[in-house]
Amino acid sequence: MTAPTPRIAVIGAGVLGTATARALALRGAAVTLYESTGFAAGTTGTTFAWINSHAKTPISYHELNMAGVDEHHALREAGGPAPDWFFPSGxxxxxxxxxxxxxxxxxxxxxxxxxxxxxxxxxxxxxxxxxxxxxxxxxxxxxxxxEEGYVLPHPLVARLWGEARDHGAELRCPAEVTGIDERASDVRIELADGTSEAFDLVVSATGRWSERTAALTGVSLPMADPNAPGSATxxxxxxxxxxxxxxxxxxxxxxxxxxxxxxxxxxxxxxxxxxxxxxxxxxxxxxxxxxxxxxxxxxxxxxxxxxxxxxxxxxxRALPADGLTVAGRLRPGGRVYALATHSGITLGPLLGRLAAHELLTGERDPLLADFAPDRLTGADPGSFGELERPRFAGQQ
Structure with a gap:
């Protein structure tokens, strides 16, 4: 008997959301992308967009970003009908x-x-x-x-979403998600217009709004305040x-x-x-x-x-409270998967592919070992202290 096609909702049409939608759609999932405003309307559309890993610590974060740089090169070499978006010009x-x-x-x-x-x-x-x-x-x-370079964020998102749509992904925009009801058999997305839809899995890729999205599931995911003047964000x-x-x-x-x-x-x-x-x-x-x-x-x-x-x-910047990437299920064995990272442009295509693989196979990539949400969920937001503001190249 053929396994049913998994129905997966992705929330957020920035680089993380569109990369995940693409990777899931390429593997045959039925994907619906929810976006409240428009493509790249958050941090993705306002970023220096420098692809690198040369001053990133700890070593596991450096290695994740190195793999992110390699993923951009691989995606570029794969070609496809899209405008130039990645320029590995050093x-x-x-x-x-x-x-x-x-x-x-x-x-x-x-x-x-x-x-x-x-x-x-x-x-x-x-x-x-x-x-x-x-x-x-x-x-x-x-x-x-x-091997470093830069990205034009909107053409990158066009590449990612275009291929997702080519493989059947659907868009709901404008669509403000106001509830996420995680149940034993499915997870239901509730919208501001009063409608709702059930899925097998949900991916939160809402950038600096990740804490608010996680709260809809009843989970605390501390993020640094993106509105604090003069802060690291x-x-x-x-x-x-x-x-x-x-x-x-x-x-x-x-x-x-x-x-x-x-x-x-x-x-x-x-x-x-x-x-x-x-x-x-x-x-x-x-x-x-x-x-x-x-x-x-x-x-x-x-x-x-x-x-x-x-x-x-x-x-x-979308900064988890300890400054490092979040990639994993909000609850062990749960139906809601969270992606949030400061290095969204560098890591977007890679995290989308790794998240899709984990969601569809249950296999977690070793690159993500240090970045599960449970290191943050339920923690006192004040216990992380204030993140250092970037002062040197590579820190931002």
């Missing part, structure tokens, strides 16, 4: 002074035994990779990570007008992080400005913070003088 990083250079060298030493490609470059070689790069005279060496991101600079790489420098955003536009980030980030009061595109970012950009890249910010956003 990352260049340097330090501002001897203290910073020693910190960077120490971090790189940790990578020696981790099979993570990197090498030192002299400034002239770095300028061959990025011809318009302006490097301070005091910088003598630059760390180069050739918030950061400023500037999106420039088209520029005339030649940049096809990620730059993580002492004063500015930069990546391309298509059409000559750039995304710029100054981590030292993040203490002023407040989701309730995004800074103006012509204010002092914007002026600082644009001055730094002109100092870093030829061809950017005169650029302006077309938008200035406050990114809100």
């Amino acid at each position: 990352n260049l990083e340097w330090a501002a002074d001897d203290v910073g250079d020693a910190r960077l060298a120490e971090a790189l030493e940790l990578l020696e035994g981790r099979n993570y490609p990197w090498r030192w470059l002299k400034p002239d070689r770095a300028r061959e990779l990025v011809p318009d790069l302006r490097i301070p005279d005091e910088v003598r060496r630059i760390a180069y990570f050739p 918030v950061g400023l991101l500037g999106y420039t007008s088209p520029t005339a600079t030649r940049l096809d790489a990620v730059l993580t420098t002492p004063r500015l992080n930069v990546r391309p955003d298509g059409g000559g536009r750039l995304v710029v980030q100054g981590l030292d400005l993040d203490p002023d980030a407040d989701p309730a009061a995004p800074p103006p595109v012509d204010g002092p913070h914007a002026a600082q970012l644009l001055d730094r950009l002109a100092d870093l890249l030829h061809g950017t003088r005169g650029a302006r910010l077309e938008s200035f956003r406050v990114g809100q």
Whole structure:
């Protein structure tokens, strides 16, 4: 007798939700994706979107992110009818002074035994990779990570959801989930319009709203407050007008992080400005913070003088209370599976595939061993302390 097709609901149409919907649909599940607002409407749509694992700890988190980088390369190499979304063009990083250079060298030493490609470059070689790069005279060496890169989040989501839809996944949007009733035989999704639908399994992929979604099942899943001004969960991101600079790489420098955003536009980030980030009061595109970012950009890249910010956003990170990924069933043997992570862009395609495999086979991948929700569920949110705000490249 043929086993019945599993009916699975996925809540959230960001990178985690669409990746999971795709992976489940490719394996023959009947998938329904619920989204209250629109695709990439949360953190996925406001992120620096740098694919990397070069400064992530502990080792299990580093290895998970390494596998996430590999998953992007594999997905890209698989091809398919989608716009370009992943650009593995490398990352260049340097330090501002001897203290910073020693910190960077120490971090790189940790990578020696981790099979993570990197090498030192002299400034002239770095300028061959990025011809318009302006490097301070005091910088003598630059760390180069050739397999890192950046993602354009909306084209990535288009790729993931498009393939999910091609394989039968259905969309409910706008659809606000107000209840999750987990029962012995099924789990019922209840919506704000009063309707409901039963499934065999549910995946919560609601990003910074994960704590609220888990609470609908009666489980506490502590997350760092995504609305706290100046905290580890918030950061400023500037999106420039088209520029005339030649940049096809990620730059993580002492004063500015930069990546391309298509059409000559750039995304710029100054981590030292993040203490002023407040989701309730995004800074103006012509204010002092914007002026600082644009001055730094002109100092870093030829061809950017005169650029302006077309938008200035406050990114809100999805951070589980201990800063690490959540991937697993909210209750042992239960029907609701939770995904939440700070590294959503890097990990999205990988976590979607691993979650689908676990849900459909019952087999849990060893990469997820340290990231089950039960380390957090039921814990006192205040017991985790305040997460450190990112200060160096790789921490954000």
